[in-house]
Amino acid sequence: MQNSEPVWDYVDEHSADLIGLADRVWGMPETLYAEYRSCAEHTAMLREKGFAVTEEVAGIPTAVMGEAGEGGPVIAILGEYDALPGLSQEANIAEPKPIEANGPGHGCGHNLLGSAALLAACALKDWLAATGTPGRVRYYGCPAEEGGAAKAFMVRDGAFDDVDAAITWHPAAMTGVAKAQSLANTRMDFEFTGRSSHAAAAPHLGRSALDAAELMNVGVQYLREHVPQESRIHYAYLNAGGTAPNVVQGKAKTRYAIRSTTLSGMFDLNARVEKIARGAAMMTETSVDISIMSAVSNMLGNKPLDEAMQKAFEALGGIAFDEADRKFAAEIQKTLTPADIAASYRSVGLEPREGEPLCDYVLPLELEGEKMMGSTDVADVSWAVPTVQAHAATHAIGTPGHSWQIVAQGKAPAAHKAMTYVSKVMAATGRMLMEDETLMARVKKAHAENLAREPYVCPIPADVKPPLQPRPAAAAE
Numbered sequence: 001m002q003n004s005e006p007v008w009d010y011v012d013e014h015s016a017d018l019i020g021l022a023d024r025v026w027g028m029p030e031t032l033y034a035e036y037r038s039c040a041e042h043t044a045m046l047r048e049k050g051f052a053v054t055e056e057v058a059g060i061p062t063a064v065m066g067e068a069g070e071g072g073p074v075i076a077i078l079g080e081y082d083a084l085p086g087l088s089q090e091a092n093i094a095e096p097k098p099i100e101a102n103g104p105g106h107g108c109g110h111n112l113l114g115s116a117a118l119l120a121a122c123a124l125k126d127w128l129a130a131t132g133t134p135g136r137v138r139y140y141g142c143p144a145e146e147g148g149a150a151k152a153f154m155v156r157d158g159a160f161d162d163v164d165a166a167i168t169w170h171p172a173a174m175t176g177v178a179k180a181q182s183l184a185n186t187r188m189d190f191e192f193t194g195r196s197s198h199a200a201a202a203p204h205l206g207r208s209a210l211d212a213a214e215l216m217n218v219g220v221q222y223l224r225e226h227v228p229q230e231s232r233i234h235y236a237y238l239n240a241g242g243t244a245p246n247v248v249q250g251k252a253k254t255r256y257a258i259r260s261t262t263l264s265g266m267f268d269l270n271a272r273v274e275k276i277a278r279g280a281a282m283m284t285e286t287s288v289d290i291s292i293m294s295a296v297s298n299m300l301g302n303k304p305l306d307e308a309m310q311k312a313f314e315a316l317g318g319i320a321f322d323e324a325d326r327k328f329a330a331e332i333q334k335t336l337t338p339a340d341i342a343a344s345y346r347s348v349g350l351e352p353r354e355g356e357p358l359c360d361y362v363l364p365l366e367l368e369g370e371k372m373m374g375s376t377d378v379a380d381v382s383w384a385v386p387t388v389q390a391h392a393a394t395h396a397i398g399t400p401g402h403s404w405q406i407v408a409q410g411k412a413p414a415a416h417k418a419m420t421y422v423s424k425v426m427a428a429t430g431r432m433l434m435e436d437e438t439l440m441a442r443v444k445k446a447h448a449e450n451l452a453r454e455p456y457v458c459p460i461p462a463d464v465k466p467p468l469q470p471r472p473a474a475a476a477e
C-alpha cells in the first residue's frame with residue numbers, strides 16, 4: 001500500500017523523460033573524466049526542465065550543476081554518469097555478449113544513478129514552485145566516481161559550501177537506506193627510473209626499474225601482516241618497462257590503491273607504503289617519483305537523515321516488480337553461483353533465501369549487514385554536508401558489482417521501475433528537510449558532532465588536480 005506524498009505525482013510526470021535519459025546514457029558509456037556526451041545529455045535535460053545551469057563545476061568540464069527555487073535550505077541531489085572500461089555488454093540478455101570487444105559499459109549502473117537523481121530534483125523543483133515553499137534544490141552531475149574522486153575535488157573547490165544537506169542513491173540488489181560505511185582510499189602512483197642496458201652483454205651497467213617495482217610489491221606483501229585488519233592495499237602495473245627480456249628496464253610504474261576505515265589510518269598507511277617504495281629504490285639504485293592521482297574519504301553517517309529517508313521508504317513500500325521482471329532476473333541468476341546470491345543477503349544481514357530473483361521489500365533500518373569494503377567519493381560530500389544514500393534494487397539478487405550482468409540489466413523494465421521508485425524516496429526525503437526545520441536542526445547537530453570527533457582533512461594534496469581528459473573531437477561543437 002502506498003501512502004500519499006505530495007512530491008510523488010511530480011516524479012511520475014517526469015519519469016518517462018528521465019528513463020529516456022538513463023537509456024541514452026547507457027548507450028554512450030564514457031569513463032573517468034571523458035563523460036562529455038553523457039554530461040551534455042544531463043545539461044540539456046536540466047535546461048529543458050527549467051533549471052539554472054552552471055557548467056564546468058570546480059573547473060571539471062564533465063561536471064554540471066542545475067538549481068531551482070528561492071531562499072530557504074539548499075538540498076543537493078547527487079548524480080553520476082561514468083561507466084567502466086572493458087564491460088561492454090548487450091542489454092536484456094542473460095549471457096555475456098559485448099557490443100564492442102573490450103569497450104566500456106555501465107557496469108555500476110551510473111546511467112540510472114544520474115537520471116534518477118535528476119528526476120528527484122525535477123519533482124522537488126515542481127513541488128517548491130507549486131507550494132511556494134522557500135528552498136532551493138540542486139542537481140549535481142558528478143563525473144569519474146570510478147577512481148577519479150570528482151566529488152572530492154568538487155568539495156575541495158567549495159562546490160558544496162552553501163549546501164544544507166545532500167541526498168543520493170546507488171543501484172543495488174537490495175532496497176533500503178545505505179549504511180554509511182566505506183573505506184578511505186588513496187590512489188598513489190610510483191614511477192621508478194633506472195638505467196637501461198643490454199641484459200646479457202652489460203647487465204652490470206643497468207639499474208632495473210622493474211626490479212624496484214617488484215621489490216616494492218614484495219615489501220608491501222610483508223607489510224600486510226602489520227596493518228589494521230580492515231585495510232586494503234592493491235596495485236596494478238601501468239608500465240612494466242616493456243616486452244623485451246634482453247633489456248634492463250629503465251622505467252616502471254605502478255598504481256596503488258591504499259584503503260583504510262579512517263582518514264588518519266589511511267594517511268599512516270600511505271606513509272608506510274611510501275617508505276617501502278623509497279627502500280626499493282635505494283636497494284636497486286633507481287629513483288622513484290611518488291604522486292597521488294586521486295583520493296576519497298570514508299563515509300560519515302547521519303542518523304536523523306537515515307531515519308527520515310527510512311520513513312520515505314516505508315511510506316512507499318517495496319518496488320512493484322512484475323512477473324516479466326522476475327523472469328528475466330531469474331535468468332540472470334542462472335549465470336551466478338550460490339555464493340554470489342548468498343553474498344547479497346549476507347551483505348545486508350539477511351539469511352540467504354531461495355526462489356527470490358528480485359528484492360521487492362524494504363530492509364529495516366536496524367538490520368546490521370557486513371561492512372562495505374569499497375570506497376566512494378560520496379564520502380567527501382558526507383564530510384562537507386550531512387549526506388544520506390539510498391539503495392534500490394535495480395538488478396537480480398546476487399548480481400556482482402562491476403559485471404556484465406549489471407550492464408545487461410541496466411535498461412530493463414525492472415531497472416526503470418527501481419529508478420522511478422528511488423527518485424520518489426529521494427524527493428520525499430528532500431521535501432521533509434525543506435518543510436521540517438526541527439529535522440534539519442537535528443541533522444545539522446549530528447553532522448557537527450561527527451566533525452567534532454575528527455575534523456575533515458581533504459585527502460587530496462593541494463597541488464593535485466583532477467586527471468581531466470580532453471574533449472574528444474566527435475563531441476566538439
Ligand SMILES: Nc1ccc(C(=O)N[C@@H](CCC(=O)O)C(=O)O)cc1
Nearest residue numbers: 145146147170185296374375376377
Ligand atoms: N555503492 C558503491 C559505491 C562505490 C563502489 C565502488 O566500487 N567504488 C570503487 C571506486 C572507489 C573510489 O572512488 O575510490 C572502488 O571501491 O574501488 C561500489 C558500490
